[in-house]
Amino acid sequence: AQTVTQSQPEMSVQEAETVTLSCTYDTSESDYYLFWYKQPPSRQMILVIRQEAYKQQNATENRFSVNFQKAAKSFSLKISDSQLGDAAMYFCAYRGNTGTASKLTFGTGTRLQVTL
Amino acid sequence: DAGITQSPRHKVTETGTPVTLRCHQTENHRYMYWYRQDPGHGLRLIHYSYGVKDTDKGEVSDGYSVSRSKTEDFLLTLESATSSQTSVYFCAISLTGGVNTEAFFGQGTRLTVV
Numbered sequence: 001a002q003t004v005t006q007s008q009p010e011m012s013v014q015e016a017e018t019v020t021l022s023c024t025y026d027t028s029e030s031d032y033y034l035f036w037y038k039q040p041p042s043r044q045m046i047l048v049i050r051q052e053a054y055k056q057q058n059a060t061e062n063r064f065s066v067n068f069q070k071a072a073k074s075f076s077l078k079i080s081d082s083q084l085g086d087a088a089m090y091f092c093a094y095r096g097n098t099g100t101a102s103k104l105t106f107g108t109g110t111r112l113q114v115t116l
Numbered sequence: 117d118a119g120i121t122q123s124p125r126h127k128v129t130e131t132g133t134p135v136t137l138r139c140h141q142t143e144n145h146r147y148m149y150w151y152r153q154d155p156g157h158g159l160r161l162i163h164y165s166y167g168v169k170d171t172d173k174g175e176v177s178d179g180y181s182v183s184r185s186k187t188e189d190f191l192l193t194l195e196s197a198t199s200s201q202t203s204v205y206f207c208a209i210s211l212t213g214g215v216n217t218e219a220f221f222g223q224g225t226r227l228t229v230v
Binding site: 006031033042044045050052091095097104108109 | 149151156157158159160161164174204206208210213214215216217218219221223224
C-alpha cells in the first residue's frame with residue numbers, strides 16, 4: 001500500500017519570505033501523480049500543484065513550485081513571496097493506478113502560519 | 117467551481133442513531149469518493165463508487181455503507197453512529213479513474229456524534 005508522510009505538523013513563515021513544506025511517499029508503482037492541496041479555514045480543498053512521476057521537470061504554478069526527487073521519493077512544496085492568504089493546512093497526496101479507481105492517499109497535513 | 121453539493125453541512129446526532137450524508141454532483145463524473153478528515157490523520161478514504169450501483173470499500177469502511185442509485189448522488193450512511201465517527205466528511209468526484217484525472221472536492225460536512 002502507498003503511504004504519504006508529512007513530518008512537519010506546523011510551519012511558520014514571515015510575509016514575503018519563502019517556505020518549503022516536506023513530503024515523502026512510498027510506492028512500488030511507476031505511473032503516478034503527486035499533488036499538493038491547500039485547505040483554508042473555509043475547509044475547501046484547493047488543488048495547488050500537481051506533478052507527474054514521468055516528468056523530470058519540476059512543476060511550477062506562479063509562486064508555488066515543487067522539488068520532485070523521484071529516486072528519493074520526495075515531493076516538497078516551495079512557496080515564494082508568502083502572503084497572508086497562504087495561511088492554511090497543506091496536504092500532500094499521491095494518486096496511483098492500482099485497482100479499479102485511482103484513489104488519492106493523503107499525508108497528515110502541515111499547518112502553515114504566515115506572520116507579518 | 118465543480119458542481120458538488122454536500123448536505124447537510126453540519127449535523128449533531130446522538131450515539132446509536134442512523135445518519136445519512138448526501139453528495140450531489142452536476143458534472144456527470146463517473147467516480148465518486150467519501151473521505152473523512154481527522155486531526156493527525158489527514159483525509160482517509162471510506163468508500164468509493166466507479167459507476168451506478170458499483171461501489172467498493174476504502175481503508176476505513178467499518179461502520180459505514182454507501183449507495184449510488186443515480187450518477188449524480190452518492191450517499192454515505194452511518195447505520196448506528198458512534199463517537200469515533202465524529203469527523204469532517206468530504207465527498208470528491210473524478211471524471212475517470214485515471215491517475216492523471218483531477219479530483220474535485222465538496223465543501224465538507226461536519227458531523228458530531230454526542
